[in-house]
Amino acid sequence: EPEVTQTPSHQVTQMGQEVILRCVPISNHLYFYWYRQILGQKVEFLVSFYNNEISEKSEIFDDQFSVERPDGSNFTLKIRSTKLEDSAMYFCASIRDRVEEKLFFGSGTQLSVL
């Protein structure tokens, strides 16, 4: 069964460093998302991406965050200067189309900022 894949599964970084989280969405999907989940808290929307541009973003997704689809398969989330409070599980997700809103998640990248 096709799945969303994310790498790395765990990323440890120092505060102030840049990190790039990588995702390969399901191949025939058109809409891509990043969500995050701080330990013990709810899954929070960060950003949605369609047709090579951001379609919607949350208040969390400030100037320190950016997304990119550098080629036909990868979808990345960059955090420019990490803060302690960025420590969370980051999930990539994708939807085939917006007729059916079935969102499929990857297994996540656990980001630890020290």
Next chain:
Amino acid sequence: QKEVEQDPGPLSVPEGAIVSLNCTYSNSAFQYFMWYRQYSRKGPELLMYTYSSGNKEDGRFTAQVDKSSKYISLFIRDSQPSDSATYLCAMSGGWYSSASKIIFGSGTRLSIRP
């Protein structure tokens, strides 16, 4: 009022019991309703998907949506220890709606005792 409210639990039931999980919501623009299962340190896995009001059954799982009451439910029949996980409700209004983001409940932790 929060957009989506879900009792965090934990909920502990004996094996074989019927489990009822619920969410309420405030935004009448929501049209798509989903239930996800999330095991510890894993990404949410789509269990059930419903458009608008009504019931949907898939094996031991039944999803119900009552848009007039802004209330959704997930029933698990003949519960198994492997059903022990956190269950997240999620909903959206669809791409062209004012509620286009997929919003998650905080999740209910469920434990099935053998």
